[in-house]
Amino acid sequence: MYTGIIQNYLPVKSVSNAPGLTSFSIIFTPEILKNLQTGASVSIDGVCFTVTKVLENEVFFDAMQETLSKTTISSLKVGQKVNIERSSTEGAEIGGHIISGHVHGMAKIIAIEELENNHVVTFQLPERLSKYVFDKGFIALDGASLTVVDADFDKETLKVWFIPETLSRTTFGFKTVGDMVNVEVDQQTRVIVDTLERLLPQYLDKNK
Structure with missing residues (x-):
């Protein structure tokens, strides 16, 4: 982990x-x-x-x-x-969120905005992963634990704001439009969404 x-x-x-x-x-x-x-x-x-x-x-x-x-x-x-x-060791501080290293797919960088002391990157997600991404939720991109700032379900995109510290410690400071990154969605979110998708129709059918 x-x-x-x-x-x-x-x-x-x-x-x-x-x-x-x-x-x-x-x-x-x-x-x-x-x-x-x-x-x-x-x-x-x-x-x-x-x-x-x-x-x-x-x-x-x-x-x-x-x-x-x-x-x-x-x-x-x-x-x-x-x-x-x-890999993390027992008792180690979890500064980001738990990541398994089992990638769910790839996302494409479609826009980069340079703002004062901020670096905003927009990613195009695979269709099957967009349902697991929410505003203020966790996502792992190329192994980095990041917070989703803006998730657009219709466009299947997400935005991440990178502070200078993150850019200096990761490869995101070198990324350009068109580059692909590995995506691992938050496992807890994935379990909740998949469980609701499976059980909710059954519940609604029983309560018609």
Whole structure:
């Protein structure tokens, strides 16, 4: 599990593509590398990965076909910077919200507004995810726990206001219009919406 508080953004060192499998490595800083072992879980742009190998400060991961088909990892390039968060430990502070690292889909950046000390980004959501997004609710984008400022159900878009601190600690300071990001909706919201969708019609039928 993760908290959505990005610890750093780090460069991709290598990418090796094979049918249905992409292996890649990232150069870790000493702080994030500390006590990291093979088998540990790391969130990379919001996707949960297992460490397959550690060579000094270079850490290796594998992405299977399912991950490649549903996330931005399929377009990973050498030199690209990615958001990193080590898995949370028992008793650790949850500064964002609980994130599983199981991405539900991808969103596209369709507008960026530069305001004084603010950076407003509009995202186009996949149709099937828009029902889980509400004003002031949580959402994880590329692994970062963020608050939805404006959710438009008709247009299936959402806006996020980034403060300078968030921009300096994540890759969102480099994003441009057209870029894709990984989306994980809030799990509690998803359960509530899905439960209501399943049970409400049954309840209404019984009480006609």
